[in-house]
Amino acid sequence: EADIYQTPRYLVIGTGKKITLECSQTMGHDKMYWYQQDPGMELHLIHYSYGVNSTEKGDLSSESTVSRIRTEHFPLTLESARPSHTSQYLCASSRAGGGGETQYFGPGTRLLVL
Protein backbone atom coordinates (compact mmCIF):
# COMPACT_ATOMS: atom_id res chain seq x y z
CA GLU A 1 0.00 0.00 0.00
CA ALA A 2 1.46 3.34 -1.09
CA ASP A 3 1.39 6.22 1.42
CA ILE A 4 1.48 9.15 -0.93
CA TYR A 5 -1.03 11.95 -0.72
CA GLN A 6 -2.09 14.78 -2.97
CA THR A 7 -4.24 17.81 -2.26
CA PRO A 8 -6.48 19.14 -3.49
CA ARG A 9 -8.03 16.25 -5.40
CA TYR A 10 -10.01 18.64 -7.58
CA LEU A 11 -9.44 22.33 -8.30
CA VAL A 12 -11.40 24.75 -10.47
CA ILE A 13 -9.75 28.12 -10.75
CA GLY A 14 -9.76 31.23 -12.90
CA THR A 15 -7.10 32.29 -15.37
CA GLY A 16 -4.19 34.18 -13.85
CA LYS A 17 -4.44 32.72 -10.36
CA LYS A 18 -1.44 31.27 -8.58
CA ILE A 19 -1.89 27.69 -7.43
CA THR A 20 0.13 25.15 -5.50
CA LEU A 21 -0.52 21.43 -5.73
CA GLU A 22 0.63 19.54 -2.67
CA CYS A 23 2.26 16.12 -2.58
CA SER A 24 3.49 14.28 0.48
CA GLN A 25 4.77 10.78 1.09
CA THR A 26 5.43 9.01 4.36
CA MET A 27 7.56 6.20 2.96
CA GLY A 28 10.89 7.98 3.30
CA HIS A 29 11.52 7.80 -0.46
CA ASP A 30 14.30 10.01 -1.76
CA LYS A 31 13.03 10.28 -5.30
CA MET A 32 9.82 12.06 -6.22
CA TYR A 33 8.16 12.90 -9.53
CA TRP A 34 5.39 14.98 -11.09
CA TYR A 35 3.53 13.78 -14.17
CA GLN A 36 0.91 15.46 -16.30
CA GLN A 37 -1.82 13.32 -17.84
CA ASP A 38 -4.76 14.20 -20.04
CA PRO A 39 -7.78 11.89 -19.53
CA GLY A 40 -7.11 8.38 -20.78
CA MET A 41 -3.76 9.34 -22.21
CA GLU A 42 -0.20 8.43 -21.33
CA LEU A 43 1.74 10.05 -18.51
CA HIS A 44 4.34 12.72 -19.21
CA LEU A 45 7.08 13.52 -16.72
CA ILE A 46 7.31 17.25 -15.99
CA HIS A 47 9.53 17.40 -12.86
CA TYR A 48 11.56 15.11 -10.65
CA SER A 49 13.75 15.24 -7.60
CA TYR A 50 16.48 12.95 -6.31
CA GLY A 51 16.32 14.36 -2.81
CA VAL A 52 16.25 17.51 -0.72
CA ASN A 53 17.27 20.61 -2.70
CA SER A 54 17.34 18.61 -5.94
CA THR A 55 14.88 19.47 -8.73
CA GLU A 56 15.05 18.70 -12.43
CA LYS A 57 12.79 19.25 -15.43
CA GLY A 58 11.26 16.24 -17.10
CA ASP A 59 10.64 15.31 -20.70
CA LEU A 60 7.57 17.51 -21.14
CA SER A 61 8.11 21.24 -20.92
CA SER A 62 5.98 22.82 -18.23
CA GLU A 63 5.50 26.35 -16.92
CA SER A 64 5.18 24.97 -13.41
CA THR A 65 7.93 24.98 -10.81
CA VAL A 66 8.69 22.64 -7.92
CA SER A 67 10.62 22.71 -4.69
CA ARG A 68 12.02 20.04 -2.38
CA ILE A 69 12.82 21.48 1.01
CA ARG A 70 11.83 18.36 2.93
CA THR A 71 12.16 14.72 1.91
CA GLU A 72 8.47 14.01 2.31
CA HIS A 73 7.12 17.09 0.54
CA PHE A 74 7.26 17.98 -3.19
CA PRO A 75 4.85 20.82 -4.06
CA LEU A 76 4.18 22.03 -7.59
CA THR A 77 3.36 25.69 -8.28
CA LEU A 78 1.81 27.49 -11.21
CA GLU A 79 2.38 31.25 -10.91
CA SER A 80 -0.36 32.17 -13.35
CA ALA A 81 -2.79 29.47 -14.35
CA ARG A 82 -4.09 29.29 -17.92
CA PRO A 83 -6.74 27.08 -19.58
CA SER A 84 -3.93 25.15 -21.29
CA HIS A 85 -2.85 23.96 -17.83
CA THR A 86 -6.10 22.03 -17.44
CA SER A 87 -5.10 18.42 -16.85
CA GLN A 88 -4.54 15.78 -14.22
CA TYR A 89 -1.33 16.09 -12.21
CA LEU A 90 0.09 12.95 -10.65
CA CYS A 91 2.79 12.80 -8.00
CA ALA A 92 4.92 9.70 -7.48
CA SER A 93 7.80 8.55 -5.34
CA SER A 94 10.15 5.64 -5.70
CA ARG A 95 12.25 3.20 -3.78
CA ALA A 96 14.91 0.76 -4.86
CA GLY A 97 14.28 -2.94 -4.46
CA GLY A 98 14.64 -6.28 -6.19
CA GLY A 99 17.15 -4.84 -8.59
CA GLY A 100 15.09 -1.91 -9.81
CA GLU A 101 13.13 1.18 -8.82
CA THR A 102 9.39 1.02 -8.30
CA GLN A 103 7.30 4.18 -8.51
CA TYR A 104 4.18 4.61 -6.43
CA PHE A 105 1.56 7.17 -7.40
CA GLY A 106 -0.69 9.47 -5.47
CA PRO A 107 -4.40 9.80 -6.34
CA GLY A 108 -3.82 12.86 -8.52
CA THR A 109 -5.14 16.41 -8.71
CA ARG A 110 -7.58 17.23 -11.45
CA LEU A 111 -7.12 20.87 -12.41
CA LEU A 112 -9.59 22.89 -14.45
CA VAL A 113 -8.61 26.44 -15.38
CA LEU A 114 -11.44 28.58 -16.66
Next chain:
Amino acid sequence: GQQLNQSPQSMFIQEGEDVSMNCTSSSIFNTWLWYKQDPGEGPVLLIALYKAGELTSNGRLTAQFGITRKDSFLNISASIPSDVGIYFCAGQLLNAGNMLTFGGGTRLMVKP
Protein backbone atom coordinates in the same frame (compact mmCIF):
# COMPACT_ATOMS: atom_id res chain seq x y z
CA GLY B 1 12.38 10.11 -26.48
CA GLN B 2 12.08 6.36 -26.01
CA GLN B 3 8.82 4.80 -27.07
CA LEU B 4 6.85 1.91 -25.72
CA ASN B 5 4.24 0.44 -28.03
CA GLN B 6 1.36 -0.93 -26.02
CA SER B 7 -1.35 -3.02 -27.59
CA PRO B 8 -4.17 -3.34 -27.94
CA GLN B 9 -5.33 0.22 -27.34
CA SER B 10 -8.69 -1.03 -26.14
CA MET B 11 -10.50 -4.28 -25.49
CA PHE B 12 -14.18 -5.02 -24.95
CA ILE B 13 -14.64 -8.51 -23.58
CA GLN B 14 -17.19 -10.70 -21.91
CA GLU B 15 -16.95 -11.36 -18.20
CA GLY B 16 -15.04 -14.59 -17.59
CA GLU B 17 -12.79 -14.27 -20.61
CA ASP B 18 -9.02 -14.10 -20.38
CA VAL B 19 -7.21 -10.92 -21.42
CA SER B 20 -3.74 -10.41 -22.82
CA MET B 21 -1.91 -7.16 -23.51
CA ASN B 22 1.71 -6.38 -24.26
CA CYS B 23 4.33 -3.72 -24.60
CA THR B 24 7.23 -3.71 -27.01
CA SER B 25 10.15 -1.42 -27.65
CA SER B 26 13.30 -1.21 -29.71
CA SER B 27 15.20 -0.38 -26.50
CA ILE B 28 16.38 -2.66 -23.72
CA PHE B 29 14.78 -2.19 -20.30
CA ASN B 30 15.98 -3.37 -16.91
CA THR B 31 12.61 -3.03 -15.17
CA TRP B 32 9.04 -3.47 -16.32
CA LEU B 33 6.08 -2.27 -14.29
CA TRP B 34 2.37 -2.78 -14.89
CA TYR B 35 -0.18 -0.31 -13.49
CA LYS B 36 -3.98 -0.08 -13.48
CA GLN B 37 -5.68 3.29 -13.43
CA ASP B 38 -9.32 3.94 -12.63
CA PRO B 39 -10.96 7.16 -13.87
CA GLY B 40 -9.90 10.17 -11.84
CA GLU B 41 -7.38 8.18 -9.80
CA GLY B 42 -3.65 7.63 -9.87
CA PRO B 43 -2.11 4.47 -11.33
CA VAL B 44 -1.89 1.57 -8.92
CA LEU B 45 1.05 -0.81 -9.22
CA LEU B 46 0.02 -4.35 -10.14
CA ILE B 47 3.25 -6.18 -10.87
CA ALA B 48 6.93 -5.27 -10.97
CA LEU B 49 9.46 -7.27 -13.00
CA TYR B 50 13.20 -6.91 -12.58
CA LYS B 51 14.82 -9.82 -14.43
CA ALA B 52 14.68 -10.99 -18.03
CA GLY B 53 12.44 -14.04 -18.30
CA GLU B 54 10.82 -13.39 -14.93
CA LEU B 55 7.22 -14.55 -14.69
CA THR B 56 5.24 -13.11 -11.78
CA SER B 57 1.65 -13.56 -10.68
CA ASN B 58 -0.63 -11.44 -8.54
CA GLY B 59 -3.94 -13.21 -8.11
CA ARG B 60 -5.53 -13.51 -11.53
CA LEU B 61 -2.81 -11.37 -13.09
CA THR B 62 0.37 -12.74 -14.61
CA ALA B 63 3.13 -10.71 -16.20
CA GLN B 64 6.40 -11.65 -17.85
CA PHE B 65 9.62 -9.80 -18.56
CA GLY B 66 10.64 -10.76 -22.10
CA ILE B 67 13.87 -12.64 -22.67
CA THR B 68 15.11 -9.98 -25.07
CA ARG B 69 14.35 -7.31 -22.40
CA LYS B 70 12.47 -5.36 -25.06
CA ASP B 71 8.97 -6.52 -24.24
CA SER B 72 6.56 -7.55 -21.53
CA PHE B 73 3.05 -8.92 -21.39
CA LEU B 74 0.23 -8.91 -18.87
CA ASN B 75 -2.47 -11.57 -18.73
CA ILE B 76 -5.70 -11.38 -16.75
CA SER B 77 -7.56 -14.62 -16.30
CA ALA B 78 -11.31 -14.98 -15.80
CA SER B 79 -12.04 -11.27 -16.07
CA ILE B 80 -14.62 -9.64 -13.81
CA PRO B 81 -16.39 -6.26 -14.07
CA SER B 82 -14.01 -4.58 -11.60
CA ASP B 83 -11.12 -5.26 -13.97
CA VAL B 84 -12.42 -2.33 -16.03
CA GLY B 85 -9.86 0.46 -16.31
CA ILE B 86 -6.76 1.53 -18.18
CA TYR B 87 -3.66 -0.64 -17.89
CA PHE B 88 -0.28 0.97 -18.43
CA CYS B 89 3.07 -0.66 -18.89
CA ALA B 90 6.16 1.27 -17.87
CA GLY B 91 9.77 0.44 -18.53
CA GLN B 92 12.92 1.69 -16.95
CA LEU B 93 16.02 2.00 -19.08
CA LEU B 94 19.38 1.03 -17.70
CA ASN B 95 21.24 4.13 -16.51
CA ALA B 96 18.19 6.32 -17.09
CA GLY B 97 18.24 7.76 -13.60
CA ASN B 98 15.17 5.78 -12.54
CA MET B 99 13.01 7.47 -15.14
CA LEU B 100 10.06 5.52 -16.45
CA THR B 101 8.81 5.41 -20.02
CA PHE B 102 5.08 4.72 -20.23
CA GLY B 103 3.06 2.91 -22.85
CA GLY B 104 -0.05 4.51 -24.26
CA GLY B 105 -2.35 2.32 -22.17
CA THR B 106 -4.89 -0.41 -22.85
CA ARG B 107 -8.47 0.48 -22.03
CA LEU B 108 -10.30 -2.62 -20.82
CA MET B 109 -14.06 -2.87 -20.81
CA VAL B 110 -15.81 -5.93 -19.40
CA LYS B 111 -19.39 -6.80 -20.25
CA PRO B 112 -21.20 -8.58 -17.40
